[in-house]
Amino acid sequence: MKKAQFSNPWLPYALLAPQMLIIAIFFLWPAAEAIRSSFYLEDPFFGNATFVGLQNYTDAFRASDYQRTAWFTALFVTLVSLLSLAIGLMLAVSADRVLRGQSSYKTLLMWVYAIAPPVAGLIGVMLFDQHIGPLVDFFALFGWEMRLGVNYWDTGIAIIIVSTWKQIPYNFIFFLSGLQSIPNSVKEAARIDCRSERRRFWTITFPLLAPTSFFLLILNITYAMFETFGTIDQMVKDQPGNSPVTLVYKVYRDGFRGNDLGGSAAQSVVLMVLVLILTIVQFRLIERRVHYN
Amino acid sequence: MGGQLGETVNELANRFNESQSDYRITPVYKGGYEDTLTATIAAFRAGEQPNIVQVFDAGAATIIGAEGAVIPVADLITEAGVDFNAEDYIPGVRFFYADSAGKMVGMPFNSSAPIMYYNTAALEEAGVEAPKTWEEFEAIAPALKEAGYVPLAQSHTPWIFTENFHSRHNIPFATNNNGFDGAQGTQILVNNDAIKTHFTKLKEWLDAGYYGYYGAGWGDNQAPFENGEVAIWLGSSGSFGGLKNSVDFDFSADVLPYWEAINPNPTASFIGGAALFAMSGKSDEENRAAAEFFKFLSSADVQAFWHKETGYVPITTAAYEQVKAEGYYDETPQAEVGITQLNLPTGDYSKGYRLGFYVQIRDVMNREYGRIFAGETDVETAFATIEEEGNRLLERFAQTSN
Numbered sequence: 001m002k003k004a005q006f007s008n009p010w011l012p013y014a015l016l017a018p019q020m021l022i023i024a025i026f027f028l029w030p031a032a033e034a035i036r037s038s039f040y041l042e043d044p045f046f047g048n049a050t051f052v053g054l055q056n057y058t059d060a061f062r063a064s065d066y067q068r069t070a071w072f073t074a075l076f077v078t079l080v081s082l083l084s085l086a087i088g089l090m091l092a093v094s095a096d097r098v099l100r101g102q103s104s105y106k107t108l109l110m111w112v113y114a115i116a117p118p119v120a121g122l123i124g125v126m127l128f129d130q131h132i133g134p135l136v137d138f139f140a141l142f143g144w145e146m147r148l149g150v151n152y153w154d155t156g157i158a159i160i161i162v163s164t165w166k167q168i169p170y171n172f173i174f175f176l177s178g179l180q181s182i183p184n185s186v187k188e189a190a191r192i193d194c195r196s197e198r199r200r201f202w203t204i205t206f207p208l209l210a211p212t213s214f215f216l217l218i219l220n221i222t223y224a225m226f227e228t229f230g231t232i233d234q235m236v237k238d239q240p241g242n243s244p245v246t247l248v249y250k251v252y253r254d255g256f257r258g259n260d261l262g263g264s265a266a267q268s269v270v271l272m273v274l275v276l277i278l279t280i281v282q283f284r285l286i287e288r289r290v291h292y293n
Numbered sequence: 294m295g296g297q298l299g300e301t302v303n304e305l306a307n308r309f310n311e312s313q314s315d316y317r318i319t320p321v322y323k324g325g326y327e328d329t330l331t332a333t334i335a336a337f338r339a340g341e342q343p344n345i346v347q348v349f350d351a352g353a354a355t356i357i358g359a360e361g362a363v364i365p366v367a368d369l370i371t372e373a374g375v376d377f378n379a380e381d382y383i384p385g386v387r388f389f390y391a392d393s394a395g396k397m398v399g400m401p402f403n404s405s406a407p408i409m410y411y412n413t414a415a416l417e418e419a420g421v422e423a424p425k426t427w428e429e430f431e432a433i434a435p436a437l438k439e440a441g442y443v444p445l446a447q448s449h450t451p452w453i454f455t456e457n458f459h460s461r462h463n464i465p466f467a468t469n470n471n472g473f474d475g476a477q478g479t480q481i482l483v484n485n486d487a488i489k490t491h492f493t494k495l496k497e498w499l500d501a502g503y504y505g506y507y508g509a510g511w512g513d514n515q516a517p518f519e520n521g522e523v524a525i526w527l528g529s530s531g532s533f534g535g536l537k538n539s540v541d542f543d544f545s546a547d548v549l550p551y552w553e554a555i556n557p558n559p560t561a562s563f564i565g566g567a568a569l570f571a572m573s574g575k576s577d578e579e580n581r582a583a584a585e586f587f588k589f590l591s592s593a594d595v596q597a598f599w600h601k602e603t604g605y606v607p608i609t610t611a612a613y614e615q616v617k618a619e620g621y622y623d624e625t626p627q628a629e630v631g632i633t634q635l636n637l638p639t640g641d642y643s644k645g646y647r648l649g650f651y652v653q654i655r656d657v658m659n660r661e662y663g664r665i666f667a668g669e670t671d672v673e674t675a676f677a678t679i680e681e682e683g684n685r686l687l688e689r690f691a692q693t694s695n
Binding site: 148151 | 325327330331334337338355356358359361362506507508509510511512513516517520650652653656659660661662663664666667669678682685689692693694
């Protein structure tokens with residue numbers, strides 16, 4: 001193999017510099033700033049900060065709802081990621097099989113992706129409204145009196161449904177392109193060797209989709225953890241009360257609503273560490289089992 | 294302010310701009326109360342603060358506690374050489390945004406009181422009178438239920454059933470003179486028998502179908518009153534303008550009920566809503582403009598217009614007298630209820646509160662109240678939690694303001 005070399009040793013660094021600058025300004029600096037302010041209590045107007053050591057962390061953990069919020073976040077992230085991945089995959093496989101009118105199916109299924117999370121939340125509010133929501137009326141037929149904003153789990157289920165719905169088209173697009181990149185020769189060979197469609201899917205198609213699935217898994221977890229707070233804010237109508245929320249929503253609430261900058265920073269550092277661990281685990285444990293071409 | 298209120302604010306600004314030629318004011322809408330406060334803080338730290346900002350009741354401690362961020366209106370107006378007399382303002386309105394010495398720091402703008410609205414036909418159908426006390430309510434609730442109504446709902450549990458509950462019964466809400474004397478060492482006194490009795494009753498009423506809880510959102514609790522399911526609804530005097538347009542039945546209003554067993558001589562409630570603050574760091578010329586605008590806002594004509602348009606209470610005695618003389622209250626007695634309630638005798642603890650990180654404390658209350666009504670916790674535990682977490686937040690706030 002031919003080895004490419006730069007003649008000037010500084011050129012590669014110069015080419016990397018813009019990207020590094022962006023990372024430094026938009027990622028490293030804010031992260032460092034968050035870590036710094038997590039050790040201070042600050043008056044919001046003048047920024048007079050008092051060093052308080054780990055107090056922001058201990059206060060955050062001692063709040064009686066922190067644990068409950070953490071548990072709900074874990075459940076929420078797991079369910080939203082798995083459900084939207086599974087449904088996205090199912091729809092992609094079905095759409096891939098359709099022979100006539102495939103493009104209209106695809107367009108219709110991708111449509112929802114264009115909706116912004118807060119708008120999805122608003123649609124959710126209308127569908128699940130206590131007084132006039134059509135889905136509430138529908139569930140009432142089965143004797144389930146659903147009350148958004150009053151019952152903890154009713155609200156949780158509604159938030160999970162809306163967040164999942166919003167993410168399905170994203171997964172659908174990637175799975176579909178993944179399916180279409182599987183060579184026809186491989187599919188034909190598999191068809192000769194094995195008659196069971198289900199078995200062909202699990203032994204040939206699914207492993208070939210693994211890189212896509214892995215990539216989507218990481219993105220879905222990030223989505224469920226961080227991007228859904230607009231949806232949640234809409235669905236709890238700005239008054240979380242007794243409704244389940246995620247850790248990120250709490251960071252937003254305490255920092256932006258309550259002007260508790262130190263407390264909010266401490267909570268976001270905790271999240272940063274959590275995501276770091278999660279990413280390392282994913283790359284170490286799961287990626288090993290993923291085969292790239 | 295958004296919606297119809299926003300349009301009325303624009304109308305006020307236009308009137309001010311047309312009334313004189315020296316100054317121009319431009320109103321900007323920045324979202325809800327909390328968003329506005331956050332945007333103000335960001336702007337202040339960037340040195341681009343507006344001249345005047347609207348801050349809501351729960352944010353009062355944050356902005357007043359940040360000494361030097363705002364110029365007290367009393368000083369602003371006197372320095373600009375404009376006449377100012379704090380006595381012109383209605384007492385219930387004047388003290389909430391004042392310092393512990395009584396000097397007005399914020400200019401009350403949209404001031405409201407929590408009052409009781411009721412569906413006249415519903416009460417007639419059940420053959421009952423509007424209750425003056427909670428004891429009376431308890432007595433008429435079965436008849437209202439019998440007539441097919443949810444007897445009671447309310448839209449803001451921390452404001453109506455907590456803060457104003459203390460004020461109405463003249464019970465201390467926090468140490469340090471309800472927090473007005475400073476943030477250091479202030480503790481919340483919400484874990485008391487009176488309010489626990491009240492919530493125990495509320496839970497009983499909820500279980501018996503006498504009270505409907507529709508979550509922590511304002512609108513979710515107002516909607517069932519508007520569509521005629523709920524007979525009595527506790528809301529804001531500022532809701533009057535909207536209700537007038539949204540319902541097609543006759544409704545009336547009265548002052549907030551009280552427990553005779555807790556205090557047979559109930560006191561006034563304090564105001565909710567928001568006040569205007571003049572930010573520091575502006576030129577003398579601009580400060581004079583702000584002072585002129587405040588003077589314009591406090592004038593009887595403008596206050597009368599604002600009051601009649603929105604239902605918020607007039608902030609000066611002169612404006613109240615003017616509206617009364619016009620005979621407005623003879624046609625719409627509901628519009629007078631808020632001000633009647635603010636003008637009730639005051640007590641040591643009925644002027645309001647000044648507590649830091651109060652937005653979070655209200656969140657804790659809303660959460661625990663939701664859990665009581667959902668049966669996830671009992672009244673005793675819930676109030677112990679509110680007290681503990683509230684005090685921890687107050688302690689944190691005290692650390693930021695030294």
